[in-house]
Amino acid sequence: MTTTASRFVRPAVAWILLVPLLGLTACTGDDGLGDAVDELTSAIEGHDLSGLGGGLDEIVEPLAGYPLEVSAAEPERTDDGATVDLAFAWEIEGREWSYRETAVFVETSEGWTVEGDPALVADGLADGERIEVTREYPERAAIVGAGDETLVTERPVTRYGLDKSWIEADQVADSAAAIAEAVGVDVEPFVARAEQMGPQAFVEAIVLRPEDAADRVADGYAEIPGANAIDDTMLLAPTREFARDLLGTVGEATAEIIEESDGEIAAGDQVGLSGLQATYDAELRGTPAITISAVSGEGEDAERRALTSWESEEADPLVTTLDVELQNRADEVLAGVSGTSALVAIRPSTGAIVAAADGQSSDIPNVATTGQYPPGSTFKVVTALALLRSGMSADDAVTCAETVTVDGFEFHNYDDYPASATGEITLRQAIANSCNTALIGERARLDDDSLVGAAEALGLGTEADLGFPAFLGAVPSAESETEFAADMIGQGRVLASPLAMATVAASVSAGQAVAPHLLADEEPDREDPAAPLTAEEAETLQGFLRAVVTEGSATELAGLEPAVGAKTGTAEYGEPDESGELPVHGWMIATQGDLAVAVFVAEASSGSETAGPIVEAFLR
Structure with missing residues (x-):
C-alpha cells in the first residue's frame, strides 16, 4: 500500500482573535452584514483565511487542494452582533464531507469583525491543533489476459546497491565502482551518485527479477564491502519482454504528473508511467483510504484524532485479450x-x-x-x-x-x-x-x-x-x-x-x-x-x-x-x-x-x- 501525508503546519494560537473582515465597513443600503457574510464564505471557499489571523491560513493549507462550497443561512442578530450558520461541503477525492459551523460576527466602529475560530477550518478542530491528511491506496489492480490469466501483478525482485551505512566514507568510491561492474551498470554515474548521497543511504544500482539476476550479477557480489541485495516486489508482467511497451510501467509519480492531477495524486504515490498502466491509471489505482486528523503536539508526543475518514476501494482488474x-x-x-x-x-x-x-x-x-x-x-x-x-x-x-x-x-x-x-x-x-x-x-x-x-x-x-x-x-x-x-x-x-x-x-x-x-x-x-x-x-x-x-x-x-x-x-x-x-x-x-x-x-x-x-x- 502507498501512504502519503500532508506536511505539518504551525498550530493555531489558543485564543480567539477578533479582526476586521478584510477591512469591510458598512457602505450599502443596510449595515453591511450581508456583504460581510458573503465575503467570509468566499474567503473560506478560496482557502484564504489570512483575514482571520491566529495562523488559521496556514492550518487550512493541507486541505487547499480540495474544492469547498460554503453556504450561509440568514444571520441571527444578537445584542452586540450576529451569528450565521454555515454549511460546509468539501469534495475529498470523490467523497463528500459535510457539516455545519456557526460564525460569530461583532459590529465595531470599523465595520464587522468575525471571530477566528479553528472550527472554520475543519469540523471539530480546536485551539492548538493542526490538520493532517493521510491517503493510503489499496493494492493496485492487476492486468489480466485471456482466460483471466494474470499478466501484471506483484512479482519478486531484488534491489542491488550500496549501503553506505555499512562502510567507511573512504570506501564509497571503490565499493560503488565494484558494485556497478558486478551488476553491469555504468560505473561513473553510479559512483558519482553514491558520493553525493548521505552517509546512511542505500544507493540503488539496479532492480532485477530472480531469473535475470542469476545471469547478470557476478559471482562475488556479496563480498564487495557495502554491497546489499534487498528482496522486494514490483508490479511486473510474466517476463521482462512480455508486451512491455503495450502494458507499460508503474513508478513514483513525477512532479509533472502531480501538477496535472489537480490534487488527486500526491508525492510518493505509485502511478502508471507508460502504456496501459498510464492510460488506465485512475482505474487501476482504485480509491485511497483518506483520514483527516486533528493533530496536537510534536514528534513522538503528537496526538491525533480523526475528524473524518473514508475506507479505500479496490479497483477491478483491467481485462485484456492478450493470450x-x-x-x-x-x-x-x-x-x-x-x-x-x-x-x-x-x-x-x-x-x-x-x-x-x-x-x-x-x-x-x-x-x-x-x-x-x-x-x-x-x-x-x-x-x-x-x-x-x-x-x-x-x-x-x-x-x-x-x-x-x-x-x-x-x-x-x-x-x-x-x-x-x-x-x-x-x-x-x-x-x-x-x-x-x-x-x-x-x-x-x-x-x-x-x-x-x-x-x-x-x-x-x-x-x-x-x-x-x-x-x-x-x-x-x-x-x-x-x-x-x-x-x-x-x-x-x-x-x-x-x-x-x-x-x-x-x-x-x-x-x-x-x-x-x-x-x-x-x-x-x-x-x-x-x-x-x-x-x-x-x-x-x-x-x-x-x-x-x-x-x-x-x-x-x-x-x-x-x-x-x-x-x-x-x-x-x-x-x-x-x-x-x-x-x-x-x-x-x-x-x-x-x-x-x-x-x-x-x-x-x-x-x-x-x-x-x-x-x-x-x-x-
Whole structure:
C-alpha cells in the first residue's frame, strides 16, 4: 500500500482573535452584514483565511487542494452582533464531507469583525491543533489476459546497491565502482551518485527479477564491502519482454504528473508511467483510504484524532485479450532479430488482439500498434480487392513486364522475381508472386477513392478509439500519377502499422472488416465501411493468400498445418547506399485457422527472407 501525508503546519494560537473582515465597513443600503457574510464564505471557499489571523491560513493549507462550497443561512442578530450558520461541503477525492459551523460576527466602529475560530477550518478542530491528511491506496489492480490469466501483478525482485551505512566514507568510491561492474551498470554515474548521497543511504544500482539476476550479477557480489541485495516486489508482467511497451510501467509519480492531477495524486504515490498502466491509471489505482486528523503536539508526543475518514476501494482488474502463450511465443520469435521489429496477432472471429510484441532490440516503443511504415506488397491485398471491384476476376489476364514506366519513373519487380511468372499471367498469379508491374499496369481501372474504399473494407485507414495508442493506417490521395502507381504496391504515401496489417489479414479471413480490440469489456468505436466486404470478395482474396503459399513468394509456409494463407511485402525507404540500393522493410501477413498475424522488420533483405521465417516459427 502507498501512504502519503500532508506536511505539518504551525498550530493555531489558543485564543480567539477578533479582526476586521478584510477591512469591510458598512457602505450599502443596510449595515453591511450581508456583504460581510458573503465575503467570509468566499474567503473560506478560496482557502484564504489570512483575514482571520491566529495562523488559521496556514492550518487550512493541507486541505487547499480540495474544492469547498460554503453556504450561509440568514444571520441571527444578537445584542452586540450576529451569528450565521454555515454549511460546509468539501469534495475529498470523490467523497463528500459535510457539516455545519456557526460564525460569530461583532459590529465595531470599523465595520464587522468575525471571530477566528479553528472550527472554520475543519469540523471539530480546536485551539492548538493542526490538520493532517493521510491517503493510503489499496493494492493496485492487476492486468489480466485471456482466460483471466494474470499478466501484471506483484512479482519478486531484488534491489542491488550500496549501503553506505555499512562502510567507511573512504570506501564509497571503490565499493560503488565494484558494485556497478558486478551488476553491469555504468560505473561513473553510479559512483558519482553514491558520493553525493548521505552517509546512511542505500544507493540503488539496479532492480532485477530472480531469473535475470542469476545471469547478470557476478559471482562475488556479496563480498564487495557495502554491497546489499534487498528482496522486494514490483508490479511486473510474466517476463521482462512480455508486451512491455503495450502494458507499460508503474513508478513514483513525477512532479509533472502531480501538477496535472489537480490534487488527486500526491508525492510518493505509485502511478502508471507508460502504456496501459498510464492510460488506465485512475482505474487501476482504485480509491485511497483518506483520514483527516486533528493533530496536537510534536514528534513522538503528537496526538491525533480523526475528524473524518473514508475506507479505500479496490479497483477491478483491467481485462485484456492478450493470450499468455501466444504473447510469449511472439516475444521468443523476435528475440534474435536485430533492430526494430514487431509482431501482432488477432483472432479474426472476434477481433481480439492476442499478441502485440516489439523486438527486444527495438529502439522505438509500441511499433506493434503505433508504427507508421510503408507496408510494401502486403498492401496488394487492398489493391487486389479494388481491382476485383473494378470488374476483374481472379483468372483475368494481366501483363507482368520486366519494368513499367509512369511519367518517366521506372518501376520494376524485386531482384529475384521468378521468370516463370512473367508475361501474360492471371491476376491470381500476379498476387501470388507479387508482380509490381502487373498491378501498376492496371492503374487506369482505379482511382484514390477505389483504393480508400477497398482499404476501409479490410479495416485499414479507418479512425477508431481503441482505448490504447494505435494507428490503423493511412491511404492519402495521391498527388501525381507516379505516386498513385507507388500507392498501388504499398509505397508512395501509404502507411500502416503491424496492427493495421494484421487487421487486413484478419478481415480477409473473417469475411468482413474486423475491428481489433485489446480490452475485453470495451468494443472499439469505429464506423462501418461504406462498401463492406462481400462473401464472394472474401473467398477470392482468401484464394489469393493461399496461392502465395502454394505457388508464390511464401512457399516456406506450405508445410504448416492447418493450412496457411499469406502475403509478403518488401518496402523501400530512406536514402540509397553506396551501390545505389535503397534499404528495405520486411513484411509478411498470414492467416491460419482463427489467427491472423503480421510481422514487420525494419532492416530486412526482403519480406520473404526476413519476415517469413518469423511467421513460420510463430505459426509452427
